[in-house]
Amino acid sequence: MATGSEIQQTFAEVRRDPESAVSTLPTLVSLLDHDDVAVRVNAAWGICLVVAARPGVAERVREAVRSTADSDEAVLVGQWLRTGAPSPPEGAEQRPD
Numbered sequence: 273m274a275t276g277s278e279i280q281q282t283f284a285e286v287r288r289d290p291e292s293a294v295s296t297l298p299t300l301v302s303l304l305d306h307d308d309v310a311v312r313v314n315a316a317w318g319i320c321l322v323v324a325a326r327p328g329v330a331e332r333v334r335e336a337v338r339s340t341a342d343s344d345e346a347v348l349v350g351q352w353l354r355t356g357a358p359s360p361p362e363g364a365e366q367r368p369d
Contacts, residue, residue: 274299274302274303278299279303279306279311282296282299282300282303282318283314283318286300286318286321286322290318290321290322290324290325290326291322291325291326293318293321293322293325294322294326294329296318296322297319297322297329297332297333297336298336300315300318300319300322301315301319301333301336301337301340301341302340302341303315304316304319304337304340304341304343304345304346304349305340305341305342305343305346309345312343312344312345312346313345315345316345316346316348316349319333319337319349320349320352323353330353333349333353334350334353334354337349337350337353338350
């Protein structure tokens, strides 16, 4: 699991340039199962932001979320990806610090 500084670095990269943050997706998906709910919500937010900026990765992310994450936040991301919604799911509005 990523350390606190790695998590913050990942969230900062997504905030800075979501279109170029595709490389953060494996980390973000793994964070959907983090013990801290704030980390899970922010990971969901980050995934949705990156996928909204780069819709071509949606199917790959959907498969990764389905096969690796079990949290409520993972379910929300999976639902959002299935519907192709243009904005992050409810509950993912909180921006990472």
